Amino acid sequence: MGCLECLKDYFMGFWDYETPKVMVVQDRKLGVIYRAVQCLVITYFIWHVFIIQKAYQETEDRPDSSVYTEMRGVATLGDSVLDTTEYVQPSEGGDIITTILRREVTHDQRQGICAEDYTVPNAQCTKDSDCVRGEMDFEGHGQKTGRCIPYYNYTFKTCEIKTWCPVEKFAAIKEAALQKAINFTVFIKNSILFPKFKVLRGNIKPNKMKKLKRCHYHPETNPYCPVFSLGFIAEQASETFSELCKSGGIIGVVINWKCDFDLDPSKCKPAYSFRRLDMRKDPSTSGYHYKFAKYYDKDGVEYRTLITAYGIRLDVIVHGNAGRFSLIPTIISTVTAMTSVGICSIICDWILLTFIDKNKAFSDKKFDDTSNEPIQPTTTSPTLTSFGSNHSDLSDGVPL
């Protein structure tokens, strides 16, 4: 053959269509198994992959989210009145907001020397030599002066230290818990932007802003009113509010957006859930508290009011997940579905060749054997010769 003809042959061959040869087995048992498996796989793909998991959609699960929180409510504490400026920190209204429910206040601390807290290890003493001058105990509150002095107006003695005086343990006034804070509300404004789909959604209806001051959240009647009382939050998180007043706690407010933009975007509503996030298996030591101070100046000397605050910290966590029809994931999912249907063949083949009766006969039909011996182009029917060449029971009877 000339090279031109060979090229032409190749070019002609390029446009040939190749398709695998298929053997049809008229076995009802096998057919039923085959169709059943096929049906299962197709059902799985249509139901689970396409309807439940929406595999035909392109998804976005890392939206840009913005949270603004604001506490509301006033309460009396003894003679004074606490408003949000007093009991909420930090004031900027980010995704973490704390409410003070109980305070231990140490008034008028100043730098000076006084007796160490007696609960600190090695703080108790009987004579000056028990207190090493200049030593700082890691768990203590300051530097030892080397003297052993009476613990304020008590009879026992502790080491004298240089620190903010008096120490908190002695001077702190434990205020009553703000039980009325159960009615305080937190307003959580959240807007979420899916950059891929260019859709911005918020958890309030713009024209309903004025009503927001008085409403309370309810999943059915008031889904667009993100105002939650602390009592509601504690209840949803399966906590008792009075317990939280004692030791404090961290509660996660999870806002979950699950949006299907094939439907109207306005159908995409947030779901709220509340969970206690700090460990609480051992109630005596768990909880949430922090210390801060207010500083002031008296005749040039710096004083501070030290406050140990027990309260609820709300951590607002936003999850977003959106999807919209897209060609590419649809194609990929369809291809995967078709491939999986193809796997049925493998399973049924295995059954066919292993369990079904007459499998030897089937396998002779399915497998076309090419023995290693050189194929003789001169034989009358090479196709037939090689057929069954090592399945002697069949080929023996073939007359050539």
Added chain:
Amino acid sequence: MGCLECLKDYFMGFWDYETPKVMVVQDRKLGVIYRAVQCLVITYFIWHVFIIQKAYQETEDRPDSSVYTEMRGVATLGDSVLDTTEYVQPSEGGDIITTILRREVTHDQRQGICAEDYTVPNAQCTKDSDCVRGEMDFEGHGQKTGRCIPYYNYTFKTCEIKTWCPVEKFAAIKEAALQKAINFTVFIKNSILFPKFKVLRGNIKPNKMKKLKRCHYHPETNPYCPVFSLGFIAEQASETFSELCKSGGIIGVVINWKCDFDLDPSKCKPAYSFRRLDMRKDPSTSGYHYKFAKYYDKDGVEYRTLITAYGIRLDVIVHGNAGRFSLIPTIISTVTAMTSVGICSIICDWILLTFIDKNKAFSDKKFDDTSNEPIQPTTTSPTLTSFGSNHSDLSDGVPL
């Protein structure tokens, strides 16, 4: 056959190579369709999957990011000068930073009794019996004493309450907006670490730090100068600065790192985008503000200056996405591509068997039928017999 021989047979068979039998159809129309579909699929995979989506890369999309923010600028407000210490909160320079643009200041509040804000529901009264002693209105500012008193120097009356006096509504001084803050700059240092690739990238060039004090960001001329004026940010977010001065707002600063580590890592530059994040369909009620207080002590009595601050909150959001060549995703994508090419066969088969002329002839060739009747090993050519055994129009003519 002995068991040894049978094992030997099995062992020999194990090393046999099995390949599906293929039928070549010399139909130009079908061949063109087949090749066209194949070509489409291959083009899609090479273009979209490999070039656009870089499916040959292993990716990392949850990098560790660190943000440091710092505001710069001073402005006069009446007689006094405001520097960053006054108008920026919180001071630590994390990923959320607020700038105060307008303040409503209530000086010298202290715990006491005074008239309730007249805008509170049920606060207005004409006689003492309108005010229930001990009652606390949820939207009010304190606890009612039971008396009805004149509202400061006005003629109408409201209930007297125990609270921080005087109430903000009456005593707040509305300061002018800091219009000059349009020139304030925010410096946003961001470094990002991809743990999987062990690459650390920052948004400033280390040796250019000294120039940073005076530069301004520009995507082309100054990409490594992350200093943005508030005016630039407002403009990019399609907001008017004077509007923001009035009611405040939350603006997201999105830093997007899209890195291809098959190229030089130094080519991986951040892209900045700015978006208003709080809802603003109803301008009268949207915006951003918060309250905080400065406390001081006068002769042992605690006073506070209450400040309601309207301003811009910048939420810095960092997205990172990096990829680098890896063998495993390359193999997986190639396998998927090949499988998808295989799907072409299924489509063309369907066309072949449904639409193309001579399909009956093709299907006889493609489908090798095994009828349910027992196969007789004694026939001369079992292969031929079964061929077309239920496609009688063809097999009828076969002489055995």
Added chain:
Amino acid sequence: MGCLECLKDYFMGFWDYETPKVMVVQDRKLGVIYRAVQCLVITYFIWHVFIIQKAYQETEDRPDSSVYTEMRGVATLGDSVLDTTEYVQPSEGGDIITTILRREVTHDQRQGICAEDYTVPNAQCTKDSDCVRGEMDFEGHGQKTGRCIPYYNYTFKTCEIKTWCPVEKFAAIKEAALQKAINFTVFIKNSILFPKFKVLRGNIKPNKMKKLKRCHYHPETNPYCPVFSLGFIAEQASETFSELCKSGGIIGVVINWKCDFDLDPSKCKPAYSFRRLDMRKDPSTSGYHYKFAKYYDKDGVEYRTLITAYGIRLDVIVHGNAGRFSLIPTIISTVTAMTSVGICSIICDWILLTFIDKNKAFSDKKFDDTSNEPIQPTTTSPTLTSFGSNHSDLSDGVPL
């Protein structure tokens, strides 16, 4: 044929089982290649996909996490004692916590007029006309009054400005670094909740809370004691503590949860790693510092103490990843594995048809050719005729 029969035929055909015809090639070389490739692919799937990547598991990688941080330790600074209330900000104990290691304190600043910092551009002057009245330099500290005055007790002159006086550059007292802070500890309580699996895990053992005050973290002996000294953190992040005292720095504390819930959940322990997050190629300008002020009142005049704080900012970053056996990913991975094994056939076919000797003979067996000429139903054996109709070297010799 009647339509009823045709429907019956279709119905019967529906239950037929179709399986591709396979050619067995008894070529040892090819068989070995085929089995080797198959073995490689299967090994890859079993080892890498199933054992290493645990592809049979359903995974969750965006858990809800809660971080609570608390610093501990006291240190002396000159005559005074600093406790956590002084050197830790913010006080609420969130996922970002800063420790002040060195301070520059400017006492008793108040609104007034004084000389501008001489390092500000254009601040130095010789005569009043050098200072434009009312001008505000962007990098300056206030508004120029138009006078040129001596720089405090120095002989050179700078423009007089209206600002908080005196300016920090002149009046700031640089305190010594808190070298002893190397022993300060930070307690990081972290709990993590995988909503999909409803498993809550914490990094402390509930019944060991009392011991937590004294323990230090060690990966082997004390994995459930998340108390880290600043020295340990600096060392792990490959930083020298004295360097951090000078210029400050941002260190990321990465807590990595990798959980396999097929095992006992209690085996899921966090791993801690520490990395410097701010850029530090140019030590003279990098680092971490921030400014804040304490306000007080002297006879009705507001004073402030301005503090520039250099320190360590710890950013706690939590990564979580959990998996548990699930049917669906198992099926999908198995299908992918089987498909990939199928790809071996394609590779071997290509070798078979390209490199192996006798490939012409093989291809004649593999490819069953259907020529374009009309099939004559009258030929005695149409199947044989078309067989090899364009592979003339074979079909020529077939006697019909």
